[in-house]
Amino acid sequence: MGSPLGVLFAQAYMCHVENSVLSSINPSPKMYLRYVDDIFVDVDGDEQLENLKRALEENSCLRFTIEKSVENKIPFLDVWVDGSDGTFTTDVYRKPSDSGRCLNGMSECPSKYKKSVVRAYVARAFKICSSWSLLHQELNRIKQILTNNGFPLKDIDNEIKTKMDLVNTTALDESSKFNNINLYYQNTMSSGYKKDEKVLKEIIKKNCTPTKEGDKLNLIIYYRNPRTSSLIMKNNLAAQKDKLKQSNVVYKYTCNFNKDGALCTDEYIGYTTQTLSQRLTYHMQNGAIKSHMTKSHKNNISREHLNTNTIIIARNGNTTKLKCMEAVMIRNYMPLINIQQNMCGTLELYGSRVAGWKG
Template sequence: AGKRDNLTKSERDSLKTLSNRTDITIKPVDKGGAIVILSTSEYIREADRQLNDPKFYEPLADDPTVHHTQIVTSVLKDLLDEGRITANEHKLMKPVQPSPGRFYMLPKIHKPGNPGRPIISGRGTVTEPISGYVDSLIKHIPKSLDSYIKDTTHFLREISNLCIPKESYLVTLDVSSLYTNIPHDDGISSLIDMYVLHKQPDTPDGHVVATLARLVLELNTFEFNNKYFRQVSGTTMGTKVAPNYANIFMGKLESQFLFECPVKPLIYKRFIDDIFIVLSHTEEELVDFMDRYNAAHPSIRFTHSYSQTEINFLDINVKIEEGKLATSLYRKPTDRQQYLHYQSDHPHHCKNSIPYSQAHRFKRICSKETDFDSSSQNLKSVLEKQKYPPRIIDDAIRKAKQLNRADLISPRPTKSDTQRTNLYLTYSMNHPNVNNILRRHYNILEQSERLKRAFPSVPGVVHRRSRNLKDTLVNSRINSLPPPNECMFCMHPGCLICKQMQHTNTASSTHSQFSMKIKGHLTCASSNVVYLFECTVCKMQYIGQTRTAFRLRFNNHKSHAINLPTLPLSKQLALSKHSFDKLSVTLLESGFKSNREREQRESYLIYRFNTIKQGINESPGTLASIKMLSDE
């Protein structure tokens, strides 16, 4: 039998057409699971509005990745030489072929004007390894805060036995744009104070953490629409350390404020930037509390809501009933309840577990049986539309209904680490039952003592999900036409290099029949390139390559023409008595994956442009057998 596919050919063709459209941008919303389709021009306009705010961002002339890599490499080497970090830590944090971050937005459809929530993807950036390392050093600190909430279950446990005096107020606060409003100095100061207080054995000192954190905060550069920017305030939402960094900053701020404030909450709990308070005070004192809190730090502001009857916090509706707090499920207006479709290409046990996991969640949140029943019936209606079998839904609800809610919100015992080896596979409906195959043939492994020690039990199978519609249609890059392949001017007024730069999409040899198309959108700011110099008088040519920004390489050549007369280009200019400004330059290609690849390409083009026998180059480059290369 042929391979099964849960999309028809026409559906796949439509998907490809949709993913290639440049006039629209598809994004998940900020909250609720909905999908938004908006015009690319509108998306760019909103991004430009945010990126033009000098309080948070500054534009850059070019990609600073190479320069920032040099900074990080130097700092890490100093820390290693001083004995502040180990060789393994140095290796872990050293950047390898980094790239700039990517700016994208998630539309906030629950707010007027639908602004975008700015996120910067830190994957592959210069500071990604450092951010992950710092996060590993500080992730235990937020758990020590009195206000700390791990999740909904933890919150339910914290409020379950509260006695609420009459006339009390339920209050929720939201920190406005917390991540981007933490000043670097204040954030690092709070981080180090808390790090030293809760320092674990065999970890680096506070100086190391402060140094590394500052690199993450200050080298947070990114690209959007072929332009480069740096975030100058706060931390980017997208770097790994951000949640714990923000959590620690707020923990230090709130502890000092609550200690000094005369209005004391009955309870104060926080989930990163969402705060829940019960105040047994007058409304006037509540307002005074908020005024004081908004004045506690010059860049931190709060929005708040309050009620003497009920309020929503996270995914919970909290009510005051007979001196206790009753809870039920709360769904934000943007919640689309986008559960996995039953016909989607996922393992059956994953799909079959969804009705029970949701009913289990409802049972945990709802303190009254009637609220559980109401939420469960809504769940059944939604899942039936997603083609879930009614029998599976009913069994899940019945099973959850029989659970003891007190057990569900109690702390669960920590699971012991298992030594089982897992086989990781990307799931496909076309795969055989690999679990059965492993169980059936495990006895073969048991016949070898060495393999039996390596696999003391039957290996488990863990499935990664396969590529889905979101992977195909949603991208952190804007959905616009790529820039043309050409060598062009950088457009910066007064750029002396561009006076000698060719604006062209092709390049030709003056001493062979070879010509080529330019590969990449290249300017004097481009790095990781192969380039061509040509004397406009005698038509002699020279091929070179550079890892750094070309403008640096150009200026080096210009300096060498005077100070290093034995170099090939310098020698030719001296012999011909032609000045350096008689040279034109064309950038030929960029985007190489390694230094070796770039050097090999240089050798190939030296041969094709014939710049050794009848040009300026004196060496064929790194490839000894260059003449054996065939045309591309």
């Protein structure tokens, strides 16, 4: 339990058991369905059911319990199977202990996680409910559960409408003719996760193209919680030695690009509340440094060049003070790359961040 391979091991073991039991037992079940170790069977009577149970236990180290249908009705996982009228109907099943709680719609987490909660509820209803009346009943129950957990009713209705339109659409989706290539990226949850996602998607869009025309590239970002060690105060108050892992810093980049025997000494000063490594990754995609390298030297900027020629010149955990420190450093150093970029009108005047001072 808890291991990523747990389900795989369980599946392999149950397949081994079934190969021994189902090939030897007579008569065999009319219907035999299994999910991991939960089995749904249709047999002729209690005696055949007991024989099957005994055979499964004799050929394994497992112990099985039996739950029989009542009036031809029985739950199997999250499906309520009803065969009381001579035909089978299915509906969503919830245990009596289910309190209707889920991820709260007002919690601080990526918005796509909240959307996936609504989508999962709606998709399950459409998949399991075998009639429109049962589906309508389940969708009303979903609305009540999700609104109780802080989800806007508008978001729920939009997801239901999207799913309904998809069901009613008979034309083939053109994108289904091509492959969807998924790229997975693990990130650490922070208040600036939306900005991170935007930059990562821009990086993939600019630098990655499927080899087959028509294939679609999807970046799927999932999150992990910060490590406990990053949430507590450490006894060692020494500054982090690796500059690329430091955050809340003011940094200075010096071009140092040698062209035609002349060394370029143009500088750029900026601040970041993220790690310096992340900030330099953004500079590789767009901004003043990349623009300077392209226009002045007709060359592409490399990560090794950025790492080597960037130093940290100030630190402060307060974002407002950090911005002020950046503006003061720009005033003192007068970095040409900042000034050139301001002249192009793509950045605000660097002195405007400090009240009462004019550049």
